[in-house]
Amino acid sequence: MPDRLSSHELMELYLTEVGTNGRLDLIDEIAHEDMVDEANQAFGGPPGRAGLVAHVKGFQRNVGNLRTTIHRIVAGDDEVMAHWSFTGTHDGPWLDRPPTGQEISGTVFSFFTLTDGLISHYRLWLVAQFDELVIFDSSAPR
Secondary structure, three states: OOOOHHHHHHHHHHHHHHHHHOOHHHHHHHHEEEEEEEEHHOOOOOOOOHHHHHHHHHHHEEEEEEEEEEEEEOOOEEEEEEEEEEEEEOOOOEOOEEOOOOOOOOOOOEEEEEOOOOOEEEEEEEEEEOOEEEEEEEEOOO
């Protein structure tokens, strides 16, 4: 990995390699140790990088056969946003819904604030399609 990724490259790496492919080892290279992951905190997860690891592990554990598509990344120097979507099998409890074994899909907007080129704050907004629509905004959980 290059010494410093652009904000666009960092988001793309996170979504493809970490979020989709499960490369949790990369989190140490792309996020500050004391970063804030709002979605993880909303569900009582650990702080810092450990929280981002827990967030990704939970998503992958509860949404099997995960497929993601990045629609657009808009990047500045210290902020970056991605519009992406996913489909998968609802294999575990997620977003306060028990597992159904059915296919689910969602549209997500992920927002990173960067400090010195690394993730210092992660916020997301998503709409997931279960039997009904579920909307989640990490800055205003439940």
